[in-house]
Amino acid sequence: MPLHLRGTVLPDGVVRDLWTLGDRITFERPSAPADTVADGGFLLPGLVDVHTHPGAAAGDDPVFDPEVFAEQIAEHRDAGVTALRFPGLLGEIPDELREAPGSPRMITAGRWLAWAGLSRSAGFHTVTDDLVAAAVAEAKAHDGWCKLMGDWDFEAPPVPYELLRAVVDGVHAAGGRVAAHCQSAEGVLGAARAGVDSIEHGMGMPQECVGLMAGHGTSYVPTLTAFAQSAPLRAKDNARGRLWHEGHRTMIRRVQEAYDAGVTVLAGTDSAPHGNVAVEVEHLIGAGLPPEAAVGAASWTARAFLGLPLLAEGALADITVYDTDPREDAGVLRHPRRVVLRGRIIR
Numbered sequence: 202m203p204l205h206l207r208g209t210v211l212p213d214g215v216v217r218d219l220w221t222l223g224d225r226i227t228f229e230r231p232s233a234p235a236d237t238v239a240d241g242g243f244l245l246p247g248l249v250d251v252h253t254h255p256g257a258a259a260g261d262d263p264v265f266d267p268e269v270f271a272e273q274i275a276e277h278r279d280a281g282v283t284a285l286r287f288p289g290l291l292g293e294i295p296d297e298l299r300e301a302p303g304s305p306r307m308i309t310a311g312r313w314l315a316w317a318g319l320s321r322s323a324g325f326h327t328v329t330d331d332l333v334a335a336a337v338a339e340a341k342a343h344d345g346w347c348k349l350m351g352d353w354d355f356e357a358p359p360v361p362y363e364l365l366r367a368v369v370d371g372v373h374a375a376g377g378r379v380a381a382h383c384q385s386a387e388g389v390l391g392a393a394r395a396g397v398d399s400i401e402h403g404m405g406m407p408q409e410c411v412g413l414m415a416g417h418g419t420s421y422v423p424t425l426t427a428f429a430q431s432a433p434l435r436a437k438d439n440a441r442g443r444l445w446h447e448g449h450r451t452m453i454r455r456v457q458e459a460y461d462a463g464v465t466v467l468a469g470t471d472s473a474p475h476g477n478v479a480v481e482v483e484h485l486i487g488a489g490l491p492p493e494a495a496v497g498a499a500s501w502t503a504r505a506f507l508g509l510p511l512l513a514e515g516a517l518a519d520i521t522v523y524d525t526d527p528r529e530d531a532g533v534l535r536h537p538r539r540v541v542l543r544g545r546i547i548r
């Protein structure tokens with residue numbers, strides 16, 4: 202039976218009736234009787250977490266566990282997350298989970314690629330001498346994205362600019378996109394100059410990166426939730442700890458500057474518990490993003506970034522419903538009244 206929902210459709214802000222026909226949305230009343238599952242409230246095309254890594258088995262070894270993966274994407278889904286991007290996964294998603302009725306839409310980027318000159322130690326890195334070939338292969342093998350470590354160890358220099366540039370050129374020539382992990386001023390600057398498609402974290406970002414990102418069309422995923430969680434654990438009485446805190450303060454400033462410069466800022470959590478992207482929205486607002494932009498960063502703007510439709514005629518049937526307007530009260534995102542995914546009621 203088609204589902205019928207009526208409410209204020211965001212981001213347009215127009216009150217509409219919409220129906221589901223299987224995994225599609227229509228604004229035209231179907232001939233078959235429909236089950237009204239929402240009447241009133243605010244309708245989003247679901248939430249999106251563009252930086253999360255579900256599926257890591259418990260323990261010291263970085264191993265992919267399909268059961269853990271299934272549990273953690275279910276946590277996202279139950280929180281109203283209808284689409285996920287994984288900038289780094291420890292393994293391949295089982296086919297049966299990809300298109301399962303209860304699975305959010307998933308955009309993968311393969312593994313965390315690390316140039317051999319950068320990393321020899323981190324267990325979750327896939328270390329390679331030929332970063333360009335590996336990046337192109339990952340983007341082709343997955344959903345058009347690859348993920349690479351732009352830097353890693355605080356004491357080691359980041360990936361050389363020329364190499365990073367070759368990766369970007371190679372992946373773009375293959376029709377793919379590059380997500381770059383950066384956590385040092387030098388690392389962010391190199392990634393911004395090279396024109397990667399998304400900068401992840403961006404700790405300590407130099408001011409000139411804002412203009413570079415705007416010029417290249419690079420998106421910014423600061424993952425403020427993860428940094429806010431680890432801030433209390435970082436020392437303040439040694440040089441490295443102070444560098445960390447200064448880098449954290451700087452990245453928070455850059456979030457608003459980037460937004461003001463026209464950079465697409467997106468919500469990613471990078472952290473447990475899974476399904477907490479509503480918290481990232483609150484951090485983005487705290488960093489100075491207008492609330493509407495912060496909600497969009499975890500919903501319609503992120504879906505557009507991933508190539509997924511919004512609430513439109515013929516679009517995918519992903520819908521979340523909230524009692525109040527999240528643009529005025531982002532806290533309501535923690536409490537979806539309804540979650541519809543692939544045309545089926547989740548809650």
Ligand SMILES: [Zn+2]
Pocket residue numbers: 252253254288289471
């Ligand atoms: Zn991450």
